[in-house]
Amino acid sequence: MQLQSSASSFNSSIPSFSSIFFSVRKKPAFSFMSRAKPRLVDLVCSMSETGAKTKETKLWGGRFEESVTEIVEKFTESISFDKQLYKHDILGSKAHASMLAEQGLISESDRDSILQGLDEIERNIEAGQFIWRTDREDVHMNIEAALTDMIGEPAKKLHTARSRNDQVLTDFRLWCRDAIVMILTSIKHLQVALVTLALKNNGLIVPGYTHLQRAQPVLLQHLLLAYVEQLERDAGRLLDCRDRLNFCPLGACALAGTGLPIDRFRTSKALGFTAPMRNSIDAVSDRDFVLEFLSANSIIAVHLSRLGEEWVLWASEEFGFITPSDSVSTGSSIMPQKKNPDPMELVRGKSARVIGDLVTLLTLCKGLPLAYNRDLQEDKEPMFDSVKTIVGMLEVSAEFAKNITFNRERIQKALPAGHLDATTLADYLVKKGMPFRTSHDIVGRSVALCVSKSCQLQDLTLDEMRTLSPVFDEDVYEFIGVENAIKKFSSYGSTGSTCVADQLNYWVTKLEINK
Numbered sequence: 001m002q003l004q005s006s007a008s009s010f011n012s013s014i015p016s017f018s019s020i021f022f023s024v025r026k027k028p029a030f031s032f033m034s035r036a037k038p039r040l041v042d043l044v045c046s047m048s049e050t051g052a053k054t055k056e057t058k059l060w061g062g063r064f065e066e067s068v069t070e071i072v073e074k075f076t077e078s079i080s081f082d083k084q085l086y087k088h089d090i091l092g093s094k095a096h097a098s099m100l101a102e103q104g105l106i107s108e109s110d111r112d113s114i115l116q117g118l119d120e121i122e123r124n125i126e127a128g129q130f131i132w133r134t135d136r137e138d139v140h141m142n143i144e145a146a147l148t149d150m151i152g153e154p155a156k157k158l159h160t161a162r163s164r165n166d167q168v169l170t171d172f173r174l175w176c177r178d179a180i181v182m183i184l185t186s187i188k189h190l191q192v193a194l195v196t197l198a199l200k201n202n203g204l205i206v207p208g209y210t211h212l213q214r215a216q217p218v219l220l221q222h223l224l225l226a227y228v229e230q231l232e233r234d235a236g237r238l239l240d241c242r243d244r245l246n247f248c249p250l251g252a253c254a255l256a257g258t259g260l261p262i263d264r265f266r267t268s269k270a271l272g273f274t275a276p277m278r279n280s281i282d283a284v285s286d287r288d289f290v291l292e293f294l295s296a297n298s299i300i301a302v303h304l305s306r307l308g309e310e311w312v313l314w315a316s317e318e319f320g321f322i323t324p325s326d327s328v329s330t331g332s333s334i335m336p337q338k339k340n341p342d343p344m345e346l347v348r349g350k351s352a353r354v355i356g357d358l359v360t361l362l363t364l365c366k367g368l369p370l371a372y373n374r375d376l377q378e379d380k381e382p383m384f385d386s387v388k389t390i391v392g393m394l395e396v397s398a399e400f401a402k403n404i405t406f407n408r409e410r411i412q413k414a415l416p417a418g419h420l421d422a423t424t425l426a427d428y429l430v431k432k433g434m435p436f437r438t439s440h441d442i443v444g445r446s447v448a449l450c451v452s453k454s455c456q457l458q459d460l461t462l463d464e465m466r467t468l469s470p471v472f473d474e475d476v477y478e479f480i481g482v483e484n485a486i487k488k489f490s491s492y493g494s495t496g497s498t499c500v501a502d503q504l505n506y507w508v509t510k511l512e513i514n515k
């Protein structure tokens with residue numbers, strides 16, 4: 001499991017889902033098997049594993065005479081979730097240690113011990129051999145304390161000119177940077193699946209809806225490509241977010257910077273950031289990048305939820321436009337006949353959590369004075385949840401797209417209903433020189449006539465049409481009927497077959513799809 005959480009990953013390599021979401025075996029908060037009654041302290045907090053035999057002094061424990069109570073320790077810990085940042089924490093520490101040595105703040109041999117020790121810790125974590133300790137509070141102190149256990153004195157120099165306040169943000173920005181690359185990859189998977197689905201269904205006309213009422217005929221390809229466009233804007237938002245978050249807080253220390261001769265440009269560059277953050281107070285206070293990332297994810301979630309809704313409707317008996325294969329459907333425990341499009345229902349459902357994650361962060365931040373406040377520790381779980389959920393939603397939507405069939409016959413049969421060609425007929429009269437408002441009215445009357453006769457526009461005789469306007473001529477029949485109507489669309493971006501073919505070519509080239 002290699003996570004390329006490094007300077008190079010910013011430009012090219014793609015971190016894997018599992019490496020971002022490093023999962024650690026959790027002991028349940030309490031077990032019915034082992035204990036009749038759960039202890040309050042176990043219920044208060046999610047993680048009771050410490051691995052510690054004896055109580056040790058906290059890294060910050062100098063001025064304290066008493067140790068914190070178990071309830072406080074378990075309530076304030078973040079190790080149960082921020083251990084996911086371990087790779088980025090180690091990366092940041094390595095850059096920091098190298099800079100300290102270059103600046104003469106630690107010796108080269110201390111630096112080498114630190115770097116080697118950190119490498120070994122990383123290997124231990126990845127081998128599942130590292131013991132995460134709740135009494136060591138968070139990922140930063142777990143790693144630093146483990147390093148001290150391992151290499152002794154040199155490890156005590158690592159936190160020179162650094163605070164956990166700038167450290168956690170360095171880790172988190174690096175993590176978000178990698179997570180964005182991962183989401184971009186999943187966005188592309190879905191775009192490719194949608195374009196491939198479009199290619200498979202060349203020429204298929206479906207009813208286009210407004211107000212969920214039949215409106216005009218459209219090519220299915222056109223409709224599918226509308227989702228591809230949304231996803232492209234989603235990717236753009238993430239790229240913007242990545243550019244804005246790629247500034248380095250390391251060296252801002254607690255909030256005020258330091259009097260020690262550090263080189264923040266050196267660490268920033270080593271970690272692949274654009275530049276160090278200009279203002280140390282801003283550096284440790286800012287969570288805009290989290291809000292922005294969660295907002296971008298929320299918009300993706302809304303797009304996918306709409307796609308989910310569309311496909312759930314299309315899979316219904318009432319629409320019957322698509323048949324999802326069994327491999328992406330689930331059944332009912334009571335109704336033997338049921339075959340449900342659950343994955344897309346859950347895509348719609350999970351959008352709620354992604355939006356909730358954003359609202360959590362907005363609420364978290366709104367009352368906070370500068371600079372760091374412990375409340376901010378609550379920024380991580382919503383972010384982890386949001387990224388994990390979005391990737392899942394994108395990947396399952398792509399899976400669904402690969403496993404649906406459009407029911408051509410059923411769609412074809414349903415097309416005549418709803419007078420989808422009425423607007424094209426109005427355009428016909430405009431082409432003959434009639435003002436649009438007048439043509440709208442005449443076609444409205446034509447439709448009313450069809451409704452009274454239970455027929456389609458193309459079933460009206462020329463004489464019947466001429467009772468409504470003398471402008472109608474033989475060539476009107478080239479404009480009515482869904483097949484004819486669709487041929488008449490020619491404006492840029494419209495549903496005409498040439499326009500749609502142009503769009504399709506654009507995406508096939510851009511997404512490098514082999515036809």
Ligand code: ARG
Binds near residue numbers: 078168374377
């Ligand atoms: N676990 C903390 C967080 O996630 C790290 C920073 C703690 N800083 C402090 N001064 N207590 O925000």
